[in-house]
Amino acid sequence: MELAALVYAGALIFARLGAILMLMPGIGEPGVPPRARLAFALMFSLALAPFIAPELPAEPVQPLAMAAMLMSEAVIGLMIGAVMRMFMSVASVAGQIVGQQTGLAMAQAFDPSQGQSGALMSTFLNLLFIVLIFVTNLHHLLLLAARGSYEVMPVGALPPLADMAEWALTVFSDSFRIGIQISAPLIVFGLVFYFGLGVLSRLMPQAQIFFIAMPVNILAGFFIFAIAVGAMAMVWLQRLETFAVEFQ
Numbered sequence: 001m002e003l004a005a006l007v008y009a010g011a012l013i014f015a016r017l018g019a020i021l022m023l024m025p026g027i028g029e030p031g032v033p034p035r036a037r038l039a040f041a042l043m044f045s046l047a048l049a050p051f052i053a054p055e056l057p058a059e060p061v062q063p064l065a066m067a068a069m070l071m072s073e074a075v076i077g078l079m080i081g082a083v084m085r086m087f088m089s090v091a092s093v094a095g096q097i098v099g100q101q102t103g104l105a106m107a108q109a110f111d112p113s114q115g116q117s118g119a120l121m122s123t124f125l126n127l128l129f130i131v132l133i134f135v136t137n138l139h140h141l142l143l144l145a146a147r148g149s150y151e152v153m154p155v156g157a158l159p160p161l162a163d164m165a166e167w168a169l170t171v172f173s174d175s176f177r178i179g180i181q182i183s184a185p186l187i188v189f190g191l192v193f194y195f196g197l198g199v200l201s202r203l204m205p206q207a208q209i210f211f212i213a214m215p216v217n218i219l220a221g222f223f224i225f226a227i228a229v230g231a232m233a234m235v236w237l238q239r240l241e242t243f244a245v246e247f248q
Contacts, residue, residue: 008066009053012155014045015070019077020146023085025240026133027142048147057156069156076153083168084142086175087240091129093179094232095122101183101190102221103214121225125232132233138241145247152247171243178239182232189224193217 018041022028028037060066098104098121108120133139153159180187193213201209 005059008059009056010045010049011070012056012073013049013052014042015073016077016080016149016155017041017045017048017146019074020081020084020149023078023081024139024142024146025084025088026130026139028081028085029130044143044146051147052150055150055155072159073155076149076159079159079164079168080146080149083171084145084243086168086171087236087243088126088129089175090179090182090236091125092119092122093176094183095119095125097180097183098125098186098221098225101186102225103217104221128229128233129236132237133240136237138237138244141241141244145244148247174239178236182228182235185224185228186221189221193220 018038021041021044022037027040057069060069096119099106099119102121104120133142197209197213201207
């Protein structure tokens with residue numbers, strides 16, 4: 001293979017895999033230095049090049065066709081990476097609900113995965129999910145999914161835009177649904193607790209029931225959250241694992 005063809009094949013592979021790794025959960029976090037992400041994406045592309053290069057179409061003669069194919073690969077990579085990144089929004093949804101039910105919705109902390117301040121419980125769940133990705137070796141499945149994307153979306157073929165939009169919408173709705181599901185114990189607790197406080201405030205209108213019960217609300221909420229956080233993490237990990245296996 002000529003040098004020009006090798007450079008073109010490498011650029012084509014790096015365009016998709018680099019875009020995926022820039023957004024992939026765990027590896028593509030804002031807290032990871034961009035140079036480290038770029039270096040890892042380059043090494044990953046070089047490692048997979050011998051397996052992917054034979055599947056690539058012939059090098060186009062026209063420079064515009066070559067640029068269009070590179071742009072198409074970058075767009076496909078960004079789309080796959082963005083869909084992977086949607087799963088991290090589960091932590092934000094669940095954390096906001098947990099914070100509201102435990103009275104800690106206004107508690108803020110710096111979230112390194114978002115690069116800005118966020119709800120305390122959302123930040124905790126974000127960091128927990130990132131740690132679990134590496135502890136359970138789920139990042140290996142995500143990297144295999146990046147390789148398997150060439151089987152689902154071959155290079156040079158027009159991506160099925162309708163199917164891609166439906167797929168992204170399904171993942172988005174699943175992320176919101178999972179966020180509600182894993183925070184369900186705290187939702188039930190909040191409904192029962194605040195219903196009881198409402199009844200007590202009617203029975204004793206002179207007492208500041210909500211102010212008096214706030215420490216109990218926080219303590220009970222933390223207790224229920226500590227019991228349920230393991231199941232919360234398992235539900236999220238299973239859904240992300242199912243997503244990664246679909247590409248293999």
